Amino acid sequence: MGRGPSIEARKNASDAKRGKIFTKIIREISVAARKGGAEPANNPALRTAIDKGLSINMPKDTIERALKKATGELEGVEYEEIRYEGYAPGGVAVIVDCLTDNRVRTVADVRHAFGKFGGNLGTEGSVAFMFKRLGVLRFAPGADEDAITEAAIEAGADDVVVYPEDGAIDVVTAPESFEAVRDAMKAAGVAPGDAEVTYRADNDIAVDGDTAQQVVKLLDWLEDLDDVQNVYSNAELGEGAYS
Secondary structure (H helix, E strand, O other): OOOOOOHHHHHHHHHHHHHHHHHHHHHHHHHHHHHHOOOHHHOHHHHHHHHHHHHOOOOHHHHHHHHHHHOOOOOOOOOEEEEEEEEEHHHEEEEEEEEEOOHHHHHHHHHHHHHHOOOEEOOOOOOHHHEEEEEEEEEOOOOOHHHHHHHHHHHOOOEEEEOOOOOOEEEEEOHHHHHHHHHHHHHOOOOOOEEEEEEEEOOOEEEOHHHHHHHHHHHHHHHHOOOEEEEEEOEEEOOOOOO
16 A cells, blocks of 8 residues: 655645745735835735735745835845736636746746647737636635625625535625725624635636546646746536546
8 A cells, every 4th residue: 555745745845835825925025016115005916915925924024025125125036927818628718927037938838838738828818808807805614604794795895605515705896995895894803714806707617527637737737837926717627627
């Protein structure tokens, strides 16, 4: 009978994943600070990025160092925002948002990923029209639905979605209302486990079996690329996706 990975191997893998997440958030903080200033109170995008870092226990001195690099107090790297669009197997639409200091490297990595798993990179605007930008506040299964709904209505949210399969709850807002709704719900004592401005598809594409497995592999590969910040798709993954 085969043995699973050792505790040390699992820890090293976990540390590596955590390091990648830290790197992505640091880039997000840097870009937000460079675009809107290093004062979180006056820069909603920066405040959201810093909140992401604090939620995964990013040290405050790491955040401070990122801010100083962004404002020129310390020497740092300048990143540019690039979006790639394409199709995964089964006609699944994919958006890949990147922050990079080397556009040539990034497009090569993204194109390789699509080709490796049976997809193809498209042109700008080829799939983005299928998605809407919105704010999402997520609550874990078991959260108080009545309290969340009442606070969401009071805060001016657009919708409350309860997922019947596990009882998780999403509060949905317009992007421009995201900060106000999140802050109002926190003030009401109903803080989300996770909150972000994201993209969601108008309609999902159902895939299963081998096609679903290829879609999962592509999305995972893209998310693991250093220059990739976020990956969005309209895949509805059916049976066999994780076999």
